Amino acid sequence: MKKSILQNNMVKRISYSDALREGFVYLLNNYPEVFIIGQGLWSPWYVGNTMKDLDKIYGKERIIDTPVSESACTGAGVGASLVGMKPIVIHPRMDFMLYAIDPIVNQAAKWSHMFGGQVSAGLTIRAIINRGGEQGAQHSQALHSWFSHIPGLRVVMPYTVQDARDLLISSVISSDPVIFIDDRWLYDMEDEIDTYKNIILSKEGPRYISKGSDISIVASGHTTRIAKESRDELLKENISCEVIDLRILNPLNVDLIIESINKTKNLLVLDGGWAACGISAEIIAKVCENIDLNILKSKPCRITLPDAPAPTSFKLEKDYYLDKNKIITHIHKQLSIK
Numbered sequence: 001m002k003k004s005i006l007q008n009n010m011v012k013r014i015s016y017s018d019a020l021r022e023g024f025v026y027l028l029n030n031y032p033e034v035f036i037i038g039q040g041l042w043s044p045w046y047v048g049n050t051m052k053d054l055d056k057i058y059g060k061e062r063i064i065d066t067p068v069s070e071s072a073c074t075g076a077g078v079g080a081s082l083v084g085m086k087p088i089v090i091h092p093r094m095d096f097m098l099y100a101i102d103p104i105v106n107q108a109a110k111w112s113h114m115f116g117g118q119v120s121a122g123l124t125i126r127a128i129i130n131r132g133g134e135q136g137a138q139h140s141q142a143l144h145s146w147f148s149h150i151p152g153l154r155v156v157m158p159y160t161v162q163d164a165r166d167l168l169i170s171s172v173i174s175s176d177p178v179i180f181i182d183d184r185w186l187y188d189m190e191d192e193i194d195t196y197k198n199i200i201l202s203k204e205g206p207r208y209i210s211k212g213s214d215i216s217i218v219a220s221g222h223t224t225r226i227a228k229e230s231r232d233e234l235l236k237e238n239i240s241c242e243v244i245d246l247r248i249l250n251p252l253n254v255d256l257i258i259e260s261i262n263k264t265k266n267l268l269v270l271d272g273g274w275a276a277c278g279i280s281a282e283i284i285a286k287v288c289e290n291i292d293l294n295i296l297k298s299k300p301c302r303i304t305l306p307d308a309p310a311p312t313s314f315k316l317e318k319d320y321y322l323d324k325n326k327i328i329t330h331i332h333k334q335l336s337i338k
Helices: 016-030 054-058 070-082 094-108 144-148 161-173 222-235 255-264 279-290 314-320 324-334
Strands: 012-015 034-038 046-049 063-065 086-091 124-129 154-156 178-183 190-193 207-210 215-219 241-245 248-250 267-274 301-305
Touching: 012 016, 016 034, 016 046, 016 054, 016 086, 016 161, 016 190, 034 070, 054 063, 070 086, 070 094, 086 094, 094 124, 124 161, 144 154, 144 178, 144 248, 144 267, 144 279, 154 161, 161 178, 161 190, 207 222, 207 255, 215 222, 215 255, 215 324, 222 241, 222 267, 222 324, 241 255, 255 267, 255 279, 267 279, 267 324, 279 301, 301 324
Parallel strands: 034 063, 034 086, 086 124, 124 178, 154 178, 215 241, 215 267, 267 301
Antiparallel strands: 012 190, 154 248, 207 241
């Protein structure tokens, strides 16, 4: 067995996309039952550099580039997981993962429940969000809320570079079916990461990105990056934002969020998906069920995508997607700052 490059005690600076690749290297080195299957896995552009040369290093029997059939490769992954393998099924565009709803929702999510916990479909499904670049309505969807609705699926959405690697590893090690969602808009982000330490996915939950006193901002994935950018700008105005990264969308634990709101007395939820039946609605509902509403200085608010499919026009895209200017303007209004 090859020695993992992650076993050295060292802190290093890498990109989000390279962190994902390191996660795959760790898993392929240390778990012979791990294999990766999906479309475009041998292509240098289809999944970015997150899997560069893995087929050359580990062989095409472990890095399996499939024909265009999302349902077939996902169904194969579910079946392999039921006989002890640890498949990672990759969907380079989350939009077309919808062709695989049956093996994900009706099979993988249900097996442990139907068989009294005696067997579980322990596969990881990596769903990549693609947006911008005038890709239009059918190539730009963030459907994390859909899968967070399903009992039996763990839904993981890392923002930090460290989490990109570590939550990927922990997702695959987990015995549960996991939807692991990464966003191409994060691939260029760089940060320092430490040696991987074994973490149990079922014990993970939201974390503070920054502490503050005026308002609690809750976000996930790329929207956490926007929240942090907004926080940095508002700090220049002496507005102190507490930013919380969800990390795990299902099952959703709001204890940390409630702790934060009890301090700031204001809540803003950001979501890169739509408002209707979305994760932002679930967060606000859970918070309102579990706090004394009299402590709030403002009503809980959310900023999401407009209730429309993504446009193709570059100019319309700038209006459609969240950015820090929209967040800052809203926070001024929510905190009644002129």
